[in-house]
Amino acid sequence: MSLTISRAMVDQILEQSRAEYPDEACGVILGPLGADTPKRLKPMINAAHSPTFYEFDPKDLLALYREVDDRDEEIVVIYHSHTETEAYPSRTDIAYAGEPGAHYVLVSTREEIAPATEFRSYRIIDGVVTEEPVTIQD
């Protein structure tokens, strides 16, 4: 269990997270069905517009799943940012994690570690969080 991701995508997620601060930023990375390879980054709107919560708009969510189906893709990564806390799944992240096949990526842009950031990946299945190594490819 591990996540391999390009530097460009990591940078794009961090950039989005900074741009949407103080709200949490969120999105997905899609890839060919069954390949478990993140290929196409798709930032999503945080419909909650909140520093402590994120949620895809239900309309956007349906459109996303339709698009994924039409293109024979899968949701490889679901990411969001934590703006004040470490990049570890919160209780609500664990409670609502609904994609057992996805890598849940958390980034943290909290001030106390700035300009450094955190970028970590987890599996969240049946309430159990397992961190996995991340390999960033240049």
Added chain:
Amino acid sequence: MTTAAIEVRIPTILRPYTKDAKVVSADGADLKSVISDLDRQFPGLAERLLEDGALRRFINIYVNDEDVRFLGGLDAALKSGDSITVLPAVAGG
């Protein structure tokens, strides 16, 4: 077994209930009865969709691509040929 008239798309996380079937069929004149029929076929499924008799906040149900919350929720009228999609919210803190 009732006449299977409404197609229901099941998300990955709930497929353990449907023996991994992605699409199942159910019958009912409104969403509430379709969920009852689903639970009859796949015991335990209703519990994942409902909480205290209402739709769960973090489960989205669409009828013909429209969010069922705008169609009357559990009372949303359904007819043969309608298509239901169930998707867990992507949300967290």
